[in-house]
Amino acid sequence: MSLQAAKDRLGERRPHAALGRPLLEAKNLRCTFGETIALDSCSVSVVPGEIHAVVGENGSGKSTLIKILSGIVNAESGTLEWNSEPFRASSPRAAQAAGIATVFQETLILPEMSVRDNVMLGLDGVVRRKTSPAREGELVRESLAIVGMVRLDIDKPAGALSLANRQLVGVARSLLRPWRLLILDESTSAIDIEDRDRLFEALRNFRREGRSILFVSHRMDEIDSLADRATVLRSGRSVVTLEHGFISSETLLELMSSRERSRTEKGARAHQNLGARVEPLVTIRGLSVRKGRPSFDFDLYAGEIVGVGGLEGHGQVAFLECVAGSRRPSEGAVYARDALIRSARDAARAKIAFLPRDRKTEGILAPLSILDNVTISALNDLARWGVLRWGHRNQLADQVCRDMKVKMADLKSPIASLSGGNQQKALLGRLIATKPRVLVLNDPMRGVDLGAKAELYEVLVNLAASGVAILLLSTELIELCILCDRVAVFHDHAISAVIERDSLDERTLIDAMFAHRKSAMDADEAAR
Amino acid sequence: MVAALQRFHRAAGFAVPLGLAVALFFVINVLIPGYANLNSLRSLLLLSSLLGIAAVGQTLTIVIGGFDLSIPAVIGLCNVLFSLLYGAGWSAFTAIIFILALAILIGLANGFASRYLQLNPLVVTLASGSIIFGAIWAGTHGEVAGSVPDWLVTMVSVIGKTGPIPLPGAVVLWVIVSAAILFLEQRTVLGRWIFAAGANPRAAELARVPMLFVWMSVYGISAFLAGVTGILLAGFSGAADPTVGAAYLFTTVAAVVVGGTPLTGGRGGYGRTIAGCLVVTELSTLLVGLGLDQAAQQIFLGFLIVALVALYGREPHVSMRV
Numbered sequence: 001m002s003l004q005a006a007k008d009r010l011g012e013r014r015p016h017a018a019l020g021r022p023l024l025e026a027k028n029l030r031c032t033f034g035e036t037i038a039l040d041s042c043s044v045s046v047v048p049g050e051i052h053a054v055v056g057e058n059g060s061g062k063s064t065l066i067k068i069l070s071g072i073v074n075a076e077s078g079t080l081e082w083n084s085e086p087f088r089a090s091s092p093r094a095a096q097a098a099g100i101a102t103v104f105q106e107t108l109i110l111p112e113m114s115v116r117d118n119v120m121l122g123l124d125g126v127v128r129r130k131t132s133p134a135r136e137g138e139l140v141r142e143s144l145a146i147v148g149m150v151r152l153d154i155d156k157p158a159g160a161l162s163l164a165n166r167q168l169v170g171v172a173r174s175l176l177r178p179w180r181l182l183i184l185d186e187s188t189s190a191i192d193i194e195d196r197d198r199l200f201e202a203l204r205n206f207r208r209e210g211r212s213i214l215f216v217s218h219r220m221d222e223i224d225s226l227a228d229r230a231t232v233l234r235s236g237r238s239v240v241t242l243e244h245g246f247i248s249s250e251t252l253l254e255l256m257s258s259r260e261r262s263r264t265e266k267g268a269r270a271h272q273n274l275g276a277r278v279e280p281l282v283t284i285r286g287l288s289v290r291k292g293r294p295s296f297d298f299d300l301y302a303g304e305i306v307g308v309g310g311l312e313g314h315g316q317v318a319f320l321e322c323v324a325g326s327r328r329p330s331e332g333a334v335y336a337r338d339a340l341i342r343s344a345r346d347a348a349r350a351k352i353a354f355l356p357r358d359r360k361t362e363g364i365l366a367p368l369s370i371l372d373n374v375t376i377s378a379l380n381d382l383a384r385w386g387v388l389r390w391g392h393r394n395q396l397a398d399q400v401c402r403d404m405k406v407k408m409a410d411l412k413s414p415i416a417s418l419s420g421g422n423q424q425k426a427l428l429g430r431l432i433a434t435k436p437r438v439l440v441l442n443d444p445m446r447g448v449d450l451g452a453k454a455e456l457y458e459v460l461v462n463l464a465a466s467g468v469a470i471l472l473l474s475t476e477l478i479e480l481c482i483l484c485d486r487v488a489v490f491h492d493h494a495i496s497a498v499i500e501r502d503s504l505d506e507r508t509l510i511d512a513m514f515a516h517r518k519s520a521m522d523a524d525e526a527a528r
Numbered sequence: 529m530v531a532a533l534q535r536f537h538r539a540a541g542f543a544v545p546l547g548l549a550v551a552l553f554f555v556i557n558v559l560i561p562g563y564a565n566l567n568s569l570r571s572l573l574l575l576s577s578l579l580g581i582a583a584v585g586q587t588l589t590i591v592i593g594g595f596d597l598s599i600p601a602v603i604g605l606c607n608v609l610f611s612l613l614y615g616a617g618w619s620a621f622t623a624i625i626f627i628l629a630l631a632i633l634i635g636l637a638n639g640f641a642s643r644y645l646q647l648n649p650l651v652v653t654l655a656s657g658s659i660i661f662g663a664i665w666a667g668t669h670g671e672v673a674g675s676v677p678d679w680l681v682t683m684v685s686v687i688g689k690t691g692p693i694p695l696p697g698a699v700v701l702w703v704i705v706s707a708a709i710l711f712l713e714q715r716t717v718l719g720r721w722i723f724a725a726g727a728n729p730r731a732a733e734l735a736r737v738p739m740l741f742v743w744m745s746v747y748g749i750s751a752f753l754a755g756v757t758g759i760l761l762a763g764f765s766g767a768a769d770p771t772v773g774a775a776y777l778f779t780t781v782a783a784v785v786v787g788g789t790p791l792t793g794g795r796g797g798y799g800r801t802i803a804g805c806l807v808v809t810e811l812s813t814l815l816v817g818l819g820l821d822q823a824a825q826q827i828f829l830g831f832l833i834v835a836l837v838a839l840y841g842r843e844p845h846v847s848m849r850v
Contacts, residue, residue: 376732
C-alpha cells in the first residue's frame with residue numbers, strides 16, 4: 001500500500017502521533033503467575049479520542065494486560081501513567097474511579113435479575129439513592145439505546161436474552177459509569193454483524209467526543225473498520241504499534257507469529273493428499289446448523305484432513321457438534337456411511353471421536369491418573385462382563401502414550417501433573433484408544449507449546465495416512481494451510497467456500513472468510 | 529501444622545484413618561478400664577459392619593458428586609417390611625428378595641431424577657426419604673406387629689458365630705461387601721466410570737461415559753445396601769421400628785468424611801470409608817462407655833467429628849491447589 005493510499009484510508013481519523021499527551025501510558029509491564037510469564041515487557045499508550053486495538057495470539061498476554069489496567073491483577077514491575085501522572089490500579093474500584101470501564105470476555109450477567117438491574121448493577125450506592133425508578137429506567141434505556149438495543153423490555157430477566165444481547169447489556173452497564181477509557185476484551189465475539197455495526201457506530205461517536213477505547217479482537221474486519229492504531233503482542237511483549245494505514249492482516253499475522261514458530265511449522269511435514277477421494281466416511285445432506293440459515297452438503301473422505309475455518313462465531317463449532325452427534329441440526333442430517341448420526345451414542349457407534357475445545361472444563365478428569373484419562377472412553381473394549389481384563393488397560397494406555405509421545409513419570413501419576421501440551425496429547429490419545437474412523441477436533445493445538453505442536457501435527461498426518469478422516473477446526477490460519485487437504489470456510493452459519501490444497505494459503509483463507517457468499521471458484525480465482 | 533498433617537494425610541492414603549482407628553481403641557481402653565476384651569472388639573466390629581454396609585451408598589454417591597439422604601428412610605422401610613412380611617407368614621427368602629427389589633427401584637428412581645431430570649440430588653433424596661417415611665406411617669400408623677427369624681437374630685448378636693468363624697454373620701457379610709465394592713471401584717468398567725463421572729461431569733459425558741447409567745447404578749447400589757442394613761437391624765432390635773435408620777444419616781456422612789473422601793467428588797473411595805466407620809463407631813462407643821445419655825452422646829459426637837475433620841479431612845485451601 002502506498003503512503004498516499006494509506007493516508008486516504010485514514011479518512012476522518014486523526015494522526016495520533018501529533019496529539020501528544022497520552023491518556024494512558026503503560027511502560028514495560030511485567031507479570032508472572034508461578035513459572036508462567038504472562039507479560040514480559042509490554043508497553044502501550046492510548047491518546048484521548050482514539051480507538052486502539054490490541055492483537056495477539058492466544059496466550060500472548062492480552063488478557064493479562066487488560067486485567068492489569070482494570071485493577072484485577074497487579075503488575076510486578078513497569079509503570080502506569082494516567083493523564084501524565086503515576087497511577088496504580090490497585091483494585092477494580094480504583095480503576096473505575098479513575099475513569100476506566102472494562103467489559104470482560106466472559107459476560108458477567110446475573111440471569112435471574114432483570115435487564116434493568118443488570119445494567120444498574122454496582123451503581124446502587126452512587127445513583128440509585130438519588131434516582132427515582134422512572135429516571136433510572138430512562139438511564140437504562142438510554143444506555144441500551146447507545147448499543148442499539150431499542151425495543152427491549154427492561155424488566156424481563158437477563159437470562160432470557162441471547163448471548164450476544166447479554167454481551168451488549170454488559171457494554172451498556174459500563175457506559176453508565178463516567179468513563180474516559182472503555183476497555184472491550186473480546187466483548188463482541190458473540191454479537192451478530194448487524195448489532196455489531198450499531199455498536200461500532202456508537203464507539204465512533206465516543207471517539208468524536210474525545211473519549212478513548214481499547215479493544216481486544218481476533219477479527220480482522222473489526223480492527224480494519226474501527227482501529228486508529230493497533231498494538232501487537234507476542235509472547236508477553238509488545239512488538240510494535242501500527243498506525244491505521246499500515247494495519248493489514250498480513251502484517252499482523254507476520255508480527256503475531258514469532259519467527260521461531262514459523263520455522264517449526266515449516267519443518268512439519270506437509271500433508272500430502274492421498275489422491276482420489278474414494279470412500280466417503282461422513283455424508284452431510286441439507287444441513288442447517290441454525291434455524292433459518294442456509295443449508296449445505298458436505299462429504300468427508302477417508303484419509304483426508306479437512307480444515308474448518310472462518311471468523312469466530314460463524315457456525316463452525318455448531319457444525320462440529322452436529323457431526324459428533326452432540327447437537328441436533330435444525331435441518332438436514334449427518335450420516336456415517338449409512339447410519340444416521342443423531343446422538344453422541346450414534347457417533348460413538350460409528351467410530352466418530354470428538355475432542356472438545358476447552359481442555360480444563362471439557363477435557364481432562366483432573367483428579368484421576370493418566371491411565372484413567374486415556375482409557376476412559378475405551379473401557380468396554382477392555383472388559384468382559386463389565387470386569388476389566390487384567391493388564392489390558394495398562395497395555396493400551398502404554399501403547400497410546402508412546403504413540404502420542406506423552407512425556408510422563410508413569411501411568412499412575414495424575415493427569416494434572418502433565419504440561420498443557422502433554423495433557424492435550426493424552427486427550428488425543430483418549431480418542432485414538434477408541435480406534436476411531438473419524439476424528440472431530442475443536443482447535444486441538446490451542447494453548448499448546450511449540451514442540452508439542454509439531455509432534456501433534458505429525459500424529460495427525462500419520463493418522464490421516466492410515467485412513468482416518470479428520471475434521472480440524474483451527475483458529476490459526478497457518479495451521480490450516482500446513483495440515484489440510486482442503487478447508488471449508490464458514491460464513492453466516494454455512495460453508496461459503498471450500499478451498500482445495502492447490503490454492504490454499506493465508507491470503508485465500510482471509511479473502512474467503514470476508515467474502516460474503518463467494519463460491520469456491522471465485523476464491524480460487526482470487527488466489528490466482 | 530495443619531498443612532503438614534494434610535500433606536501427610538494425602539500421601540499416606542487411608543493409612544491415616546486406619547491408624548486413627550487403632551489409636552482410638554487404645555485411648556478407649558485407657559478411659560474405660562477393662563474395655564479391651566474379645567467381646568468389646570466383636571461388638572465394635574458388629575456396630576461398624578451395620579454402619580459400613582449402609583455407608584457404601586453414601587461413599588459412592590459422594591464420589592459421583594451427589595448425596596443420598598434417603599438412606600435412613602430406606603433402612604426404616606426395609607426394617608418394617610421385613611418384620612411385617614415375615615410375621616405374616618412369608619418365607620424369609622421371598623421377603624428379602626421382594627424388599628431388596630423394592631429398595632433397588634427406589635434407588636433407580638433417585639438416580640434417574642437426579643441425573644436425567646437434572647434435579648439436585650440433595651433435594652431428590654430428601655424428598656424420596658420424606659415420601660417413604662410418610663408411606664411407612666400411613667401403612668402402619670406407627671405400630672408394627674411382626675417377627676423375625678432366629679438366624680437373623682444370631683447374625684447380628686455379639687456372641688453369634690458364622691460356621692467356624694468366631695464372628696457374627698453381619699461382620700462376615702461386611703467383609704464380603706467390602707471386598708466386592710473395592711473390586712467394583714478398581715477393576716470394573718462401572719467403577720472407573722463412577723470416578724470419571726465425579727471428577728468432571730462435563731468432560732466425562734463428552735468422553736462418552738454413560739452418565740445416566742452410572743447415576744442409576746450408584747443410587748441403586750446405595751438403596752440396595754441400605755435395605756440390607758434395614759433387614760439386619762430387624763434382627764438386632766427384635767422388633768420393627770420405622771425410625772431405626774435415623775442415626776445413619778449423620779453417621780454415614782461422618783464415616784465418609786472422616787475416612788477422607790472429599791465432598792467434591794472423583795476422589796477417595798470405600799477403602800477410606802471402612803476406616804472411617806471404625807473411627808465413628810469407636811467414638812460413639814467411647815461416649816456410651818463414659819456414661820453419657822443419648823442427648824449428650826449426639827452433642828459430643830457432632831463436636832468430635834467436626835474436630836476430626838478440621839484436623840485432617842479438610843479440603844486443601846484454594847491457594848494450596850493452584
